[in-house]
Amino acid sequence: xxxxxxxxxxxxxxxxxxxxxxxxxxxxxxxxxxxxxxxxxxxxxxxxxxxxxxxxxxxxxxxxxxxxxxxxxxxxxxxxxxxxxxxxxxxxxxxxxxxxxxxxxxxxxxxxxxxxxxxxxxxxxxxxxxxxxxxxxxxxxxxxxxxxxxxxxxxxxxxxxxxxxxxxxxxxxxxxxxxxxxxxxxxxxxxxxxxxxxxxxxxxxxxxxxxxxxxxxxxxxx
Amino acid sequence: xxxxxxxxxxxxxxxxxxxxxxxxxxxxxxxxxxxxxxxxxxxxxxxxxxxxxxxxxxxxxxxxxxxxxxxxxxxxxxxxxxxxxxxxxxxxxxxxxxxxxxxxxxxxxxxxxxxxxxxxxxxxxxxxxxxxxxxxxxxxxxxxxxxxxxxxxxxxxxxxxxxxxxxxxxxxxxxxxxxxxxxxxxxxxxxxxxxxxxxxxxxxxxxxxxxxxxxxxxxxxxxxxxxxxxxxxxxxxxxxxxxxxxxxxxxxxxxxxxxxxxxxxx
Numbered sequence: 316x317x318x319x320x321x322x323x324x325x326x327x328x329x330x331x332x333x334x335x336x337x338x339x340x341x342x343x344x345x346x347x348x349x350x351x352x353x354x355x356x357x358x359x360x361x362x363x364x365x366x367x368x369x370x371x372x373x374x375x376x377x378x379x380x381x382x383x384x385x386x387x388x389x390x391x392x393x394x395x396x397x398x399x400x401x402x403x404x405x406x407x408x409x410x411x412x413x414x415x416x417x418x419x420x421x422x423x424x425x426x427x428x429x430x431x432x433x434x435x436x437x438x439x440x441x442x443x444x445x446x447x448x449x450x451x452x453x454x455x456x457x458x459x460x461x462x463x464x465x466x467x468x469x470x471x472x473x474x475x476x477x478x479x480x481x482x483x484x485x486x487x488x489x490x491x492x493x494x495x496x497x498x499x500x501x502x503x504x505x506x507x508x509x510x511x512x513x514x515x516x517x518x519x520x521x522x523x524x525x526x527x528x529x530x531x532x533x534x535x536x537x
Numbered sequence: 538x539x540x541x542x543x544x545x546x547x548x549x550x551x552x553x554x555x556x557x558x559x560x561x562x563x564x565x566x567x568x569x570x571x572x573x574x575x576x577x578x579x580x581x582x583x584x585x586x587x588x589x590x591x592x593x594x595x596x597x598x599x600x601x602x603x604x605x606x607x608x609x610x611x612x613x614x615x616x617x618x619x620x621x622x623x624x625x626x627x628x629x630x631x632x633x634x635x636x637x638x639x640x641x642x643x644x645x646x647x648x649x650x651x652x653x654x655x656x657x658x659x660x661x662x663x664x665x666x667x668x669x670x671x672x673x674x675x676x677x678x679x680x681x682x683x684x685x686x687x688x689x690x691x692x693x694x695x696x697x698x699x700x701x702x703x704x705x706x707x708x709x710x711x712x713x714x715x716x717x718x719x720x721x722x723x724x725x726x727x728x729x730x731x732x733x734x735x736x737x738x739x740x741x742x743x744x745x746x747x748x749x750x751x752x753x754x755x756x757x758x759x760x761x762x763x764x765x766x767x768x769x770x771x772x773x774x775x776x777x778x779x780x781x782x783x784x785x786x787x788x789x790x791x792x793x794x795x796x797x798x799x800x801x802x803x
Binding site: 328334 | 562745749751755756765
């Protein structure tokens with residue numbers, strides 16, 4: 316009995332020693348893995364801190380109806396733009412060639428809603444008419460995007476359509492799309508967005524240099 | 538009951554340091570044993586276990602000259618030991634014979650630091666024993682001496698011719714035979730010393746002792762198992778009583794301690 320117990324303790328003698336060979340390598344590997352994981356976590360955290368997004372910004376004043384070219388745009392990095400109506404820089408290529416619905420001034424961020432495809436411009440029922448305005452036939456302060464009234468002087472005797480006013484001229488509601496003052500003589504070249512039905516009349520009056528542009532209050536501002 | 542055990546060889550390289558370290562590491566009892574590497578040819582343990590050589594044998598030898606009170610002498614060995622992973626205290630020798638030999642000589646002149654009656658037992662690794670050397674003087678300070686020998690003709694013949702002188706010098710002396718196919722009884726008769734145990738060649742166990750490999754249950758490996766069996770016998774004081782000392786008709790009866798079983802079990 317005692318013998319058997321002795322033998323069982325013999326096989327499990329307490330050994331006051333530890334071999335430290337391969338185990339050290341295991342711990343070394345474990346430590347290296349731990350360092351790698353820590354580095355990854357740190358890198359991810361730093362990357363998230365610097366979570367800035369590139370957005371498209373106009374390099375100059377862009378009128379409504381302008382076909383966006385690559386040189387009109389630059390990329391600015393801003394943070395926290397998730398909830399804003401912006402165009403991210405990865406959409407730069409598809410943005411080029413599209414048309415602005417609204418004017419954008421230099422240095423402004425292009426809003427997401429400002430763009431439309433070429434086919435969608437001008438809108439349904441609208442027409443774009445070009446005109447050259449002599450000095451004095453437009454307010455000097457008028458700017459692209461302004462809501463204007465196109466007044467046609469009635470000296471030629473045309474009196475069909477349009478709102479007849481007291482002085483015998485006709486007035487058509489329009490939006491000033493672009494405005495360019497020529498250097499010589501103060502003549503202004505403008506593009507006007509008018510109702511498609513009025514386009515022919517406005518165009519012929521413009522050809523005869525009989526139109527004036529009057530700035531009115533925007534319809535939305537009533 | 539053995540308190541101080543000397544492990545040595547007479548020639549060859551039977552693995553004295555490895556066996557002494559295994560013996561100390563499996564010494565029974567709560568206090569265990571402290572290993573003193575007192576090999577005059579220089580120590581290996583510091584290199585195996587990547588330890589500094591101080592505190593160690595040199596510091597112990599220096600302290601042995603000054604410690605006069607029995608209390609301080611009892612604590613000196615443990616005070617100059619380093620603890621290995623696992624808990625074995627080891628007093629390591631410097632690597633060169635130049636420094637280790639000097640320390641052994643100094644220690645052999647003041648062996649009282651090895652005779653502590655309390656605390657852990659002491660296992661001395663003496664390396665190769667040369668007659669009339671400081672190592673031999675130091676060996677006499679041990680209660681019990683274990684002679685490790687390869688089972689080959691030349692080694693056994695050397696042991697046989699030295700047996701009488703050795704048996705006269707030590708209180709208790711026994712053989713531990715490394716490898717071999719001869720029976721314990723045959724060897725005991727041939728060399729006229731009792732065989733206390735056999736230790737096989739155990740590459741895994743030896744690598745474990747040197748700190749080169751880990752093991753989940755090293756106590757089951759042959760080297761440590763053999764060491765544990767001897768450690769239990771020595772600690773119980775029944776080494777000579779239960780060891781194979783040859784048949785009753787052994788040529789020379791082994792040096793019998795006075796009533797070993799009675800004192801050991803008391």
